[in-house]
Amino acid sequence: ETGVTQTPRHLVMGMTNKKSLKCEQHLGHNAMYWYKQSAKKPLELMFVYSLEERVENNSVPSRFSPECPNSSHLFLHLHTLQPEDSALYLCASSQDRVRGEAFFGQGTRLTVV
Amino acid sequence: GENVEQHPSTLSVQEGDSAVIKCTYSDSASNYFPWYKQELGKGPQLIIDIRSNVGEKKDQRIAVTLNKTAKHFSLHITETQPEDSAVYFCAAISNTGNQFYFGTGTSLTVIP
Numbered sequence: 001e002t003g004v005t006q007t008p009r010h011l012v013m014g015m016t017n018k019k020s021l022k023c024e025q026h027l028g029h030n031a032m033y034w035y036k037q038s039a040k041k042p043l044e045l046m047f048v049y050s051l052e053e054r055v056e057n058n059s060v061p062s063r064f065s066p067e068c069p070n071s072s073h074l075f076l077h078l079h080t081l082q083p084e085d086s087a088l089y090l091c092a093s094s095q096d097r098v099r100g101e102a103f104f105g106q107g108t109r110l111t112v113v
Numbered sequence: 114g115e116n117v118e119q120h121p122s123t124l125s126v127q128e129g130d131s132a133v134i135k136c137t138y139s140d141s142a143s144n145y146f147p148w149y150k151q152e153l154g155k156g157p158q159l160i161i162d163i164r165s166n167v168g169e170k171k172d173q174r175i176a177v178t179l180n181k182t183a184k185h186f187s188l189h190i191t192e193t194q195p196e197d198s199a200v201y202f203c204a205a206i207s208n209t210g211n212q213f214y215f216g217t218g219t220s221l222t223v224i225p
Contacts, residue, residue, distance in 0.1 A: 002158060033213075042117070043157075043202065043215040090156050101147070102213065104156035 003027040006091050006105035013081065014113055021076040021108045023091030029103075030096045032074040034066060037088040037107070049074060050097045081112045115140040117205050119216025126193050127224050134219045136203035137185040143205040143214075146186045148177060151200045151218075160201075161188070193223045 004025045013019050025032065034046040048056035049068040063085070065077040074091055088109050092102040116139040126132050136146075144165040149157035163170045163177045163186065170177050174193075179186040190197055203216040 002156065004156070006156075040217070042217050043213075045213055092156075101159060101162065104149075104158065106154070106156045 002103045002105065004091055004093055004103050004105035006089075006108050008108060009106065010109045010111075012111045012113060013078070015081060015083075017081075018077070018079040020078065021089055021091075021110075023074040023076075023105055025072055025074075025091075025093040025103070027093060027103060029093040030071055031094045032068060032071075033092040033094075033102065034074065034076050035090040035092060035104075037090055043090070047076075048097065055097065078110075081110075083112050086110055086112045115143060115205055115207065115214040117203060117214045117216045119203050119219060121219060122217065123220045123222075125222045125224060128193060128195060130193055132188075132190045132193050132197070132221055132223075134188045134201055134203070134221070135185060136187070136205075136216050137183075138205040138214070139184065140205065140207060140214075141184070142207050145206040146177070146179060147204050147206070148188050149202045149204065151202065153199075157202055190221075193221075195223050195225050197221060198223045 007022045031050045033048050036044045046060045047066045052068045063080050067075040088107045090107045091105040094102045119136045147162035148160050150160045151157040161172050161175050161177050163179050174191045176189040200218045200220050202218050205214045
């Protein structure tokens with residue numbers, strides 16, 4: 001148990017659906033991240049939030065929309081996804097942006113059909 | 114931007130032997146190098162890290178070495194056990210703090 005909880009663990013959605021991934025951290029951290037993990041590829045940083053403000057967006061398609069209502073919660077809203085978006089989506093948190101000790105959740109395995 | 118290369122992509126060792134995984138990075142501004150272990154169905158978990166002002170760090174059977182001049186760092190696991198079987202990722206973090214660059218991962222199998 002890393003202190004970072006993601007739900008759901010598995011999600012299957014059609015290309016016309018709208019769904020949301022949820023992440024919650026109980027570590028008192030100030031920075032939260034969304035990563036995409038695809039087979040045979042490095043982890044891809046999607047979004048970084050620091051103190052609820054988005055500070056990094058690595059040119060992610062607009063069909064992915066993050067939301068950070070407070071420093072403990074992070075959402076990733078999904079709509080009109082493509083099959084190539086199927087991957088493991090990982091949430092992580094760290095004390096702040098400068099300190100690198102990131103703690104990861106167990107991920108949401110997303111399948112787009 | 115940073116480029117992190119990790120080798121090998123797969124590694125099989127006999128139980129009790131040592132395993133070594135190597136990473137190289139390109140950005141001299143990187144100053145923090147964590148290693149993560151990811152077991153099947155789980156997220157990556159930090160196992161050891163090293164900062165650029167240190168050349169070596171050890172924690173029981175796990176050690177990490179850093180050569181800043183050559184821009185490479187390595188993970189060493191001694192006396193491997195079956196439960197060490199997992200995918201291991203290296204990462205390089207810039208001194209601005211908000212860029213995590215990960216290697217492509219090494220799938221380690223420890224054969225009993």
